[in-house]
Amino acid sequence: MSKTPAKSPGARGSLKARSPIASEEEREQALRDYKVTIEYKHLKSHAPGGVYLIPSMNDLRHFFGIIFVRRGHFTNGIFKFQLRLPPRYNDANMWPEITFSSHVFNPYVDPKTGQLDIKSTYPSWDPTRHYLVTVLTFLKKIFYAKTVKDASANPEAKTLMETEPNEYQKRVDACVRESQKAVFVNETGSTTKVTDEQLAHRVLIDLLKQNVQDPAQVSKAAILSMIDHASKV
Incomplete structure (x- = not known):
């Protein structure tokens, strides 16, 4: 009769050591998930005016959003975006990521990727002070900003805004018209269908x-x- 090889004490010890660590990680991730749901619930009454954010159907950390701009350079612009949270969001320096689906000619938006430069204003992310409402407020602010000293995502837009305001406004007007034409073009999987x-x-x-x-x-x-x-x- 064959015998099952005995496990060494070292092997048993390593199994016991790994188990509690894995369950602790799961508990920590569950807490992060819970905090995300609380933050989103908070947005229902505290989201900045004109900004709408709806979770995707398949991912707790993926949102679709839209902003209606009422005044300033981007008056009547309707810009769509996606917001993604890293798996360890709610840890220090785990920034949200916002990418515009609409073309946005703005000093804070990368013209190639559409990504909002959050780190220029928030070089560190403190989960005890910074939340979803924080980044959405910043998103709205870039459309109304009159000074852009800390912006670096689009140097051309920044230079035109500071030195050739009329040319800057022409470029902005073009992207506003483009956003209006594309408002009813809905992305696949988007929860903000208009x-x-x-x-x-x-x-x-x-x-x-x-x-x-x-x-x-x-x-x-x-x-x-x-x-x-x-x-x-």
């Missing part, structure tokens, strides 16, 4: 959030007045 009706609803909701405390009490005349004012800004 239709004519959805677009109108989002614009109205955004206006209501910015101008009234109780949307249920606002009159039709007041809504029409807000739309007229927004179209002239």
